[in-house]
Each structure stands twice: as structure tokens, then as C-alpha cells.
Amino acid sequence: MRVLSIASECAPLVKTGGLADVAGALPAALRAEGIEMRTLLPGYPAVMAALEPGAVQVMAEDTLFGGAARVLAGRAGGLDLFVIDAPHLYMREGSIYLGADGNDWSDNPQRFAALSLLAARIGAEGVTLDGHGWQPDLLHCHDWQAGFVPDYLAQMGGRCATVLTIHNIAFQGLTGHHMIEQLGLPRSRFHAEGFEYYGQLSALKAGLMRADRLTTVSPTYAAELMRPEFGMGLDGVMRARRRDLSGILNGIDESAWNPASDPHIAETYRHPSGKTANRDALRAELGLPRASGPLCCVVSRLTEQKGLDLLLDALPALLERGGQLALLGSGDRGLEDAFREAAREDGVAVRIGYDEALSHRLIAGADAILVPSRFEPCGLTQLYGLRYGTIPLVALTGGLADTVINASPAALDRGVATGLQFHPVSADPLAVALGRLCDLYAEADVWAQMQANAMSQPVGWASSARAYAALYRDATAAA
Numbered sequence: 001m002r003v004l005s006i007a008s009e010c011a012p013l014v015k016t017g018g019l020a021d022v023a024g025a026l027p028a029a030l031r032a033e034g035i036e037m038r039t040l041l042p043g044y045p046a047v048m049a050a051l052e053p054g055a056v057q058v059m060a061e062d063t064l065f066g067g068a069a070r071v072l073a074g075r076a077g078g079l080d081l082f083v084i085d086a087p088h089l090y091m092r093e094g095s096i097y098l099g100a101d102g103n104d105w106s107d108n109p110q111r112f113a114a115l116s117l118l119a120a121r122i123g124a125e126g127v128t129l130d131g132h133g134w135q136p137d138l139l140h141c142h143d144w145q146a147g148f149v150p151d152y153l154a155q156m157g158g159r160c161a162t163v164l165t166i167h168n169i170a171f172q173g174l175t176g177h178h179m180i181e182q183l184g185l186p187r188s189r190f191h192a193e194g195f196e197y198y199g200q201l202s203a204l205k206a207g208l209m210r211a212d213r214l215t216t217v218s219p220t221y222a223a224e225l226m227r228p229e230f231g232m233g234l235d236g237v238m239r240a241r242r243r244d245l246s247g248i249l250n251g252i253d254e255s256a257w258n259p260a261s262d263p264h265i266a267e268t269y270r271h272p273s274g275k276t277a278n279r280d281a282l283r284a285e286l287g288l289p290r291a292s293g294p295l296c297c298v299v300s301r302l303t304e305q306k307g308l309d310l311l312l313d314a315l316p317a318l319l320e321r322g323g324q325l326a327l328l329g330s331g332d333r334g335l336e337d338a339f340r341e342a343a344r345e346d347g348v349a350v351r352i353g354y355d356e357a358l359s360h361r362l363i364a365g366a367d368a369i370l371v372p373s374r375f376e377p378c379g380l381t382q383l384y385g386l387r388y389g390t391i392p393l394v395a396l397t398g399g400l401a402d403t404v405i406n407a408s409p410a411a412l413d414r415g416v417a418t419g420l421q422f423h424p425v426s427a428d429p430l431a432v433a434l435g436r437l438c439d440l441y442a443e444a445d446v447w448a449q450m451q452a453n454a455m456s457q458p459v460g461w462a463s464s465a466r467a468y469a470a471l472y473r474d475a476t477a478a479a
């Protein structure tokens with residue numbers, strides 16, 4: 001089976017968050033299931049620069065939202081790609097989504113409609129590669145940036161199946177309805193059963209209404225999405241499509257995130273005792289003294305979603321017990337400033353920015369990783385934590401609920417706990433959980449057992465790749 005995956009970011013080439021990790025990992029994970037996946041990506045500067053020599057043109061458009069465009073087939077970052085070479089849309093410095101003023105690029109609707117349109121064209125017509133036809137059986141769309149794929153495909157009379165995965169329903173690709181004609185969409189679909197959303201146009205809703213199957217990245221988040229507290233206005237749509245919705249947990253790239261071979265960390269290890277050297281090195285790097293309590297880390301985008309304002313409130317509960325915090329993140333200016341301020345306290349180190357190598361050193365060196373998210377479709381950093389014997393303390397929500405076994409008395413008795421969960425997601429329960437983390441850390445045997453459990457929990461792609469493959473087969477059989 002051939003699948004075209006359509007994503008606005010893809011590791012290791014271009015990444016702002018977890019979507020890139022998943023888009024980057026799926027092709028290799030699915031190869032083991034007999035699925036040939038190629039990924040369609042915008043030709044941002046980093047992607048064009050990484051394209052290996054020998055890329056060939058497989059499609060061309062004289063004009064695509066204000067300029068010429070072509071699709072190149074080639075390899076980069078270990079991936080088989082189709083890349084949209086359209087300099088007027090993608091060849092600009094800075095963030096892939098935001099201009100220098102911190103606001104969305106004003107032509108984001110066109111930039112990602114172009115991605116969706118060319119995906120649909122590949123789905124409808126196929127392309128010629130190395131003298132052979134390459135026709136996908138299924139288009140796997142990720143988030144709102146690929147939301148219009150099923151509509152464009154229907155307009156072209158294309159017949160291949162479509163799956164839309166929600167990585168984060170908070171981003172819905174909204175734009176004024178005056179854009180409908182400009183984007184080449186049919187006004188006849190501008191209604192509640194189509195892509196209309198409270199008088200605006202929503203790329204995400206377009207896909208949610210029209211893709212053959214919908215997925216999200218954990219079973220619990222799939223259930224949560226149908227509730228008003230989590231659906232962000234689209235819970236009714238999710239309820240209407242519940243029969244076509246499934247939750248498939250993300251895995252992690254087990255070769256990039258492997259404490260036994262990680263090139264970024266001070267000392268590789270196979271056993272939790274190997275963390276000591278990494279913790280010492282991390283403390284030295286961050287200027288933190290030795291301490292009696294656990295060294296906790298956070299690696300995160302700094303946004304409302306991630307609940308890190310709650311951590312600022314609950315932090316004294318950790319510091320009073322001799323614990324420490326090391327945070328790496330960037331995003332919301334207010335949160336960045338608040339954490340810079342918090343770093344004036346003893347036992348708190350903060351690095352504002354994006355740093356892949358430091359994220360590995362933090363996860364290898366810390367005793368625990370904190371993920372106090374208000375909502376979390378899956379979450380990847382708690383999975384990295386498990387693999388590295390770094391105990392996750394997480395909010396009981398979304399994929400965090402599905403991947404961590406809370407250290408309840410029963411779980412401790414049975415020797416199966418891998419971390420801690422707190423609920424409801426507010427500062428006081430988080431403070432209580434931090435106290436509990438310190439208690440468990442002080443019981444060396446219990447802590448060692450949890451670390452061993454964590455490190456042996458499967459966090460790779462094997463079972464989820466099987467689930468995607470089954471879903472693809474189902475969707476193509478029905479299409």
C-alpha cells in the first residue's frame with residue numbers, strides 16, 4: 001500500500017513541536033508493516049537546503065496562490081519526500097508559522113491551502129517517479145494545515161481514501177469567509193455541515209467533516225475531544241463522527257532517544273545507576289548545587305496548554321523539600337519572563353530557547369520530568385522520561401493518562417508504578433504531587449523499582465504502527 005503523509009513540519013528537517021516528531025517517525029514505523037509512505041512538505045529554506053542531489057520535478061503549476069510552483073521528489077533527512085518548491089510561499093527566514101512580529105504570516109491560509117491542494121492533486125492524478133506511476137492509495141493528513149485535502153480531492157474527482165490526524169485541536173486554521181474563492185474552495189460547502197465555523201472558514205473542520213477516518217494521538221484524548229471542555233468548539237463535530245474516530249498512541253524514535261547510545265549525553269547507560277554521572281554533569285552545566293531532593297526537568301513549549309503557570313505556583317512545594325527544577329522552553333513571553341524570574345531562586349535553572357541537545361541532557365540527567373498540561377493529546381516528553389528512567393509526574397489527562405502508571409498504593413504494592421499523576425489540573429494538587437514525588441524519591445528501593453519499570457515500558461512505534469496499518473487497510477477497503 002502507498003500512503004502520502006501531508007505535514008507542515010517533519011523531523012529532523014523542520015520542527016516546532018511534537019507533530020514533526022510523529023510525521024518524521026511514521027514512514028520508518030510503517031515500512032515494517034509493508035506500507036510505502038512518502039511525505040509531502042513545504043519547501044522551507046531548511047528543507048530545500050537538506051534535499052539531496054538528484055531530486056526530480058514530478059509536478060508543476062504555472063501559478064499557485066501568486067507564483068509558480070513545482071513538486072520535487074527526493075530524499076532528505078533519511079526520508080522519501082515530495083517537496084513543494086514555491087519560493088513566494090515558503091522561502092522566507094524565521095519561524096515557519098510566524099513573522100518577526102510574532103503574528104501568523106498573513107498568507108498562512110494560502111501557504112497551507114497550497115500544501116493541501118498539491119496533496120490532493122497527487123492523490124487524484126498520481127505522479128511519475130523513475131519512469132513508473134506513483135499513485136497513493138491513501139492520503140494521511142496532519143492537523144489543520146492539511147485540512148482542506150479531502151475537499152480539494154473531492155473537487156478533482158479523486159478516489160483515494162483520506163485520514164485526518166488531530167495532534168492539537170487548539171489550532172483550527174480559521175480565516176475570513178471572503179477567502180473561499182481565493183482558496184479555490186466551493187462556496188456550496190460553506191455551511192455547518194461543511195467548513196463553516198461560526199461565520200468563518202475552518203481548515204480543521206473541513207477535514208474533520210470530510211476525511212474518511214479521523215484519528216488522534218491517544219485513546220483518552222479521543223474520548224475527551226467529544227466533551228465541551230476539550231473539544232474547543234468542535235466537540236459536536238467529534239461526537240457526530242465518533243464511529244470514524246480512533247485514538248492511536250504516539251511512539252518515540254527509539255534510536256534518537258536511547259540512553260544506551262545517545263551522543264548528546266555525558267555518559268550513556270543501560271541501568272538507572274548510569275544516571276548519576278549525567279545528573280552531576282547536568283548540575284555542573286546549569287550551575288546547580290548538589291541537593292537532597294529530586295532534580296526535576298521540563299522540556300516544553302511555553303503555552304497555556306502546558307500548565308507551567310501552575311508549576312510556578314506549586315514550585316515552593318518542591319524547593320522546600322530540597323528538590324530542584326531545570327526548565328528548557330520557549331514561547332509565551334509572559335511565561336518566559338516568569339521563569340527567568342523564578343531562576344533567581346536557589347535550585348532553579350532556566351534556559352529559554354530551543355535546544356535539541358540540551359533536551360537530551362536534561363532528560364538523561366534529571367530524576368523526574370514534569371508535564372502538568374491542562375490538555376495533552378499524547379505528549380512525547382513523558383515517553384522520553386520513561387525510556388531514560390526519569391520518572392514522569394504528569395497531569396491526569398489525554399495521552400498522559402494512557403502512558404503513565406500512577407504510583408497509587410495498589411500499583412506500588414504490585415510493583416508496576418512508572419510515575420505520578422495528579423488531578424484536577426490545578427496548582428494545589430500539583431503541589432501535593434510534588435511532595436509525594438519527594439517522598440518516593442526518599443525511598444530508594446521504591447524509586448529504583450519505578451525506574452526499572454519505566455525503562456522497560458514499551459514506548460516505541462511497533463503496536464501503533466500496526467494500528468495505523470489496520471486503519472489504512474480498513475479505510476481503503478471502504479473508499
Ligand SMILES: Nc1ncnc2c1ncn2[C@@H]1O[C@H](COP(=O)(O)OP(=O)(O)O[C@H]2O[C@H](CO)[C@@H](O)[C@H](O)[C@H]2O)[C@@H](O)[C@H]1O
Pocket residue numbers: 016017018019021022167168217250299300301328329330353354355356359376377378379380381399
Ligand atoms: N525548548 C525546546 N528545546 C528542545 N526541544 C523541545 C523544546 N520544546 C519542545 N521540545 C520538543 O518538542 C516536542 C514536543 O512534543 P509534545 O508531544 O510534548 O508536544 P506538542 O504540544 O508540541 O505536540 C502536539 O503533538 C504531539 C504529536 O502528536 C502530541 O504528542 C502532543 O500532545 C500535542 O500537543 C518534543 O520532542 C520535545 O522534546
